[in-house]
Amino acid sequence: MEEAESFSNPSFLQDVSTRASERSxxxxxxxxxxxxxxxxxxILIGASDGRFFLGTFHCIDKQGNIILQDAVEYRHTRxxxxxxxxxxxxxxxxxxxxxxxxxxxxxxxxxxxxxxxSINK
Amino acid sequence: MASRLVQGQEGETGGRLADPSISYxxxxxxxxxxxxxxxxxxxxxxxxxxxGQLIHGENFSLFAAMSALxxxxxxxxxxxxxCGYYSIEEAIENNVAPVPLSLNxxxxxxxxxxxxxxxxxxxATWYKGHTLAQTVFSCIYxxxxxxxxxxALLHSYCRIMRATCNAVxxxxxxxxxxxxxxxxxxxxxxxxxxxxxxxxLSILNSVEETISRQLRACKAQSLKKKQLExxxxxxxxxxxxxxxxxxxLCRLRFRxxxxxxxxxxxxxxxxxxxxxxxxxxxxxxxxxxxxKSQEFLRALSYGFHQDDIQSSTTASGCRPIGFDASLNNxxxxxxxxxxxxxxxxxxxxxxxxxxxxxxxxxxxLNTDLVLDDVFCFIVQFQKPQPxxxxxxxxxxxxxxxxxxxxxxxxxxxxxxxxxxxxxxxSLQLEIAFKREIGETLNVMVDENMSTKVSKHLLRWTEERxxxxxxxxxxxxxxxxxxxxxxxxxxxxxxxxxxxxxxxKIQLQSxxxxxxSQRKGKKKKDHGKDQIRDASFSSSTLLIHCxxxxxxxxxxxxxxxxxxxxxxxxxxxxxxxxxxxxQHFDLLLKAHVPEHATYYLFKESTGHARISSIIKDNxxxxxxxxxxxxxxxxxxxxxxxxxxxxxxxxxxxxRVALSVIDQIGARDPSLTVSFEFTHHPHFAIAVIKRS
Numbered sequence: 001m002e003e004a005e006s007f008s009n010p011s012f013l014q015d016v017s018t019r020a021s022e023r024s025x026x027x028x029x030x031x032x033x034x035x036x037x038x039x040x041x042x043i044l045i046g047a048s049d050g051r052f053f054l055g056t057f058h059c060i061d062k063q064g065n066i067i068l069q070d071a072v073e074y075r076h077t078r079x080x081x082x083x084x085x086x087x088x089x090x091x092x093x094x095x096x097x098x099x100x101x102x103x104x105x106x107x108x109x110x111x112x113x114x115x116x117x118s119i120n121k
Numbered sequence: 122m123a124s125r126l127v128q129g130q131e132g133e134t135g136g137r138l139a140d141p142s143i144s145y146x147x148x149x150x151x152x153x154x155x156x157x158x159x160x161x162x163x164x165x166x167x168x169x170x171x172x173g174q175l176i177h178g179e180n181f182s183l184f185a186a187m188s189a190l191x192x193x194x195x196x197x198x199x200x201x202x203x204c205g206y207y208s209i210e211e212a213i214e215n216n217v218a219p220v221p222l223s224l225n226x227x228x229x230x231x232x233x234x235x236x237x238x239x240x241x242x243x244x245a246t247w248y249k250g251h252t253l254a255q256t257v258f259s260c261i262y263x264x265x266x267x268x269x270x271x272x273a274l275l276h277s278y279c280r281i282m283r284a285t286c287n288a289v290x291x292x293x294x295x296x297x298x299x300x301x302x303x304x305x306x307x308x309x310x311x312x313x314x315x316x317x318x319x320x321x322l323s324i325l326n327s328v329e330e331t332i333s334r335q336l337r338a339c340k341a342q343s344l345k346k347k348q349l350e351x352x353x354x355x356x357x358x359x360x361x362x363x364x365x366x367x368x369x370l371c372r373l374r375f376r377x378x379x380x381x382x383x384x385x386x387x388x389x390x391x392x393x394x395x396x397x398x399x400x401x402x403x404x405x406x407x408x409x410x411x412x413k414s415q416e417f418l419r420a421l422s423y424g425f426h427q428d429d430i431q432s433s434t435t436a437s438g439c440r441p442i443g444f445d446a447s448l449n450n451x452x453x454x455x456x457x458x459x460x461x462x463x464x465x466x467x468x469x470x471x472x473x474x475x476x477x478x479x480x481x482x483x484x485x486l487n488t489d490l491v492l493d494d495v496f497c498f499i500v501q502f503q504k505p506q507p508x509x510x511x512x513x514x515x516x517x518x519x520x521x522x523x524x525x526x527x528x529x530x531x532x533x534x535x536x537x538x539x540x541x542x543x544x545x546x547s548l549q550l551e552i553a554f555k556r557e558i559g560e561t562l563n564v565m566v567d568e569n570m571s572t573k574v575s576k577h578l579l580r581w582t583e584e585r586x587x588x589x590x591x592x593x594x595x596x597x598x599x600x601x602x603x604x605x606x607x608x609x610x611x612x613x614x615x616x617x618x619x620x621x622x623x624x625k626i627q628l629q630s631x632x633x634x635x636x637s638q639r640k641g642k643k644k645k646d647h648g649k650d651q652i653r654d655a656s657f658s659s660s661t662l663l664i665h666c667x668x669x670x671x672x673x674x675x676x677x678x679x680x681x682x683x684x685x686x687x688x689x690x691x692x693x694x695x696x697x698x699x700x701x702x703q704h705f706d707l708l709l710k711a712h713v714p715e716h717a718t719y720y721l722f723k724e725s726t727g728h729a730r731i732s733s734i735i736k737d738n739x740x741x742x743x744x745x746x747x748x749x750x751x752x753x754x755x756x757x758x759x760x761x762x763x764x765x766x767x768x769x770x771x772x773x774x775r776v777a778l779s780v781i782d783q784i785g786a787r788d789p790s791l792t793v794s795f796e797f798t799h800h801p802h803f804a805i806a807v808i809k810r811s
Contacts, residue, residue, distance in 0.1 A: 029165075029166070029169035031162060031165040031166040031168075031169055032166045032169050032170060032176065034162060034166070035159075035162055035163065035166040035176055036176050038159065038162075039176070039177070039178045040178060042150075042151075043159075044148060044156060047192060047193065048193075049193070049201060049202040050202055051200060051202065052148060053192065054148060058177065058178070058181065058186075059175055059176065059177040059178075059181055059186060060163070060166075060167070060175065060176045060177075061167075061170070061173075061174070061175050061176075062167050062170040062171070062172060062173070062174060063167070064163060064164075064167050067186055067189050073200055074148055075200060075202070075207065076207055077207050077208035077210055077211060078207055078208070078210075078211050078214075079206070079207050079211065086148075087208065089200065091190055092190070093185070093186070093188065093189040093190065094189055094190045094191070094192055095186075095189040095190065095191045095192065096192045097191065097192065097193065100192060100193045103158070103160065104158070104159050104160050104163060105156035105157060105158055105159065106156070106157055106159045107150050107151060107154050107155070107156060107157075108154060108155065108157050109153060109154055109155075110153075110154075110155060112157070113155055113157040
């Protein structure tokens with residue numbers, strides 16, 4: 001990827017969407033690099049009203065707002081939580097604000113899970 | 122929260138939980154994969170990101186991402202869990218829609234009537250432009266019809282409601298009527314298809330029969346007559362038996378007749394139209410009985426809260442049980458439906474009365490007619506602005522005239538678009554005709570049949586084309602598409618189009634006369650011809666009247682502009698020529714009529730003066746024509762009404778013209794405005810002096 005680093009311009013004037021490509025490489029933190037590897041993976045996000053959203057990881061910003069592609073919504077059919085059968089509904093491209101995200105799980109192999117756990121520590 | 126292992130759904134392998142402290146739903150990961158908690162990773166990564174920095178792949182586009190649905194935003198997320206039941210099953214488990222509706226037979230009957238009335242209001246709301254899911258199918262009994270099978274009355278009513286909805290949806294979708302939004306036919310996720318719906322009428326009939334017998338029995342009892350059969354009453358209070366029987370009977374009969382209206386009208390080639398009219402009449406009569414039942418029902422509230430008579434959705438005023446509109450939120454697209462306000466019961470009754478009269482008008486179509494009459498019929502039909510359901514029925518019957526049946530905005534757009542097609546058709550016919558003439562020129566015989574037919578077709582097509590153009594222009598007034606600055610050019614254009622239309626009609630009628638003379642028609646045919654000739658001559662006179670009025674109005678407006686700069690728009694955007702081209706673009710492209718350029722418009726109107734218009738006397742001429750037309754339109758009330766309107770337009774404009782002449786167009790105290798107080802297309806000059 002081409003890196004168009006321009007030190008003369010203040011960072012907030014640079015095009016936001018090219019900044020990701022600028023930053024890839026050595027000056028990216030390990031956490032960011034690890035998170036970048038999760039792009040296009042299936043992610044399961046729990047929302048504060050009890051629903052779950054399963055989709056492919058498309059985008060995330062500094063505030064923690066996440067965009068999922070081809071998302072499916074899972075919901076309980078009874079108010080009194082578990083156990084209850086779940087319904088699902090296809091939604092497409094969705095944005096889950098950080099404020100209503102209660103949990104976030106990514107689909108990965110058992111080995112990856114171990115390495116993820118080590119990062120978290 | 123208890124820790125638990127993820128359990129796969131039947132037969133599927135699930136992944137194991139990484140973090141057992143989170144209570145987990147049954148959503149399987151793939152084979153050989155697990156769900157790993159990445160929240161801490163996200164937290165630290167986000168911490169390391171710069172302001173405004175995003176992590177995304179190469180397929181990311183900020184523009185596309187803007188269309189993402191934002192979860193928990195009530196405008197975009199239909200699934201936000203609010204208080205209320207999470208599913209229909211949960212609502213049913215919580216006894217929201219009990220069967221029977223009450224263990225007390227009297228209360229049960231009352232509640233069924235409330236359900237029937239609320240469904241009636243919901244149905245009218247649906248027709249007016251809301252989704253089925255938010256209206257009729259907010260009824261839990263309809264959503265789970267099988268549950269009602271033990272309750273004959275409720276079950277039969279639900280079955281016929283479902284069958285009626287199906288019938289109406291199929292008419293509307295078959296006719297492909299255009300509306301602003303296609304909310305009407307949206308029905309996915311709803312249990313509309315049911316087995317055995319053809320039998321719904323017989324099921325309803327048997328319930329009706331039972332209640333009729335119950336009514337007879339209670340009347341016999343009140344008269345102390347001996348009863349012929351021992352019949353179980355409808356409900357447990359003998360004093361209320363008659364009232365309840367009657368209230369139910371008229372409702373059931375209305376439903377039956379309405380369904381029969383729909384099925385009759387669907388019969389091909391208009392075979393069922395007369396029968397449909399009979400059913401419409403029955404529906405209207407049952408509606409009066411239904412209205413009368415309100416007094417009886419309203420008096421019995423059983424201590425329940427009653428809504429105000431104007432806003433209640435039921436006759437009794439009590440809220441019906443078994444309805445929940447929020448359960449269906451998820452059935453309409455990913456985005457939430459708009460707030461639906463159910464019509465009141467009284468409004469619903471008026472709505473159906475109007476709908477039935479519009480349907481009756483459709484059924485009154487005489488299928489053995491001349492095409493011109495059909496065009497007139499449709500224009501007349503549109504006048505009371507009939508609603509979607511009535512219009513869809515008309516389209517089934519007259520497919521060819523589909524475009525004229527669309528709502529006026531679509532209609533005008535489509536008419537403009539087809540002008541090009543029609544003028545090309547005329548051109549093709551002309552070429553074909555000329556070619557034929559060329560071929561037969563050498564042969565010294567009379568015009569053969571095909572030449573005659575080609576000529577006739579050509580003239581007919583040209584006439585139709587100008588008719589379409591005139592409708593396109595006049596609809597602009599109804600849709601309020603013209604500003605007063607544009608009236609002059611519009612009337613000028615209408616003048617040209619009407620002139621051409623008149624020319625074509627006269628050519629057609631001359632050819633017909635020639636044909637009949639040549640053929641030496643028998644006496645009995647003369648009668649039919651005479652009628653046709655008479656209608657030709659009255660329609661030509663009417664168009665002549667339109668010509669005079671258009672000319673007069675165009676000239677007044679032009680004169681006012683020339684002499685006092687009124688109606689002369691000077692804006693920073695479009696100039697007059699640009700507005701001319703924008704308004705008449707489709708007509709100019711189709712060369713309808715030929716050579717109708719802005720230059721010609723300026724030439725024709727540039728020298729208009731009030732004094733010269735008075736000499737021309739267009740309005741007086743129009744009045745003379747109207748007087749002579751009164752005789753020919755004697756029996757036709759619609760035409761007579763229009764003549765009356767045109768008379769007013771001609772007279773008032775004539776007077777206004779002489780007043781302007783006396784005061785002088787240049788007088789600064791004079792303000793002239795143009796109002797459509799009498800005729801929808803021809804304005805009247807209104808003079809004010811300050």
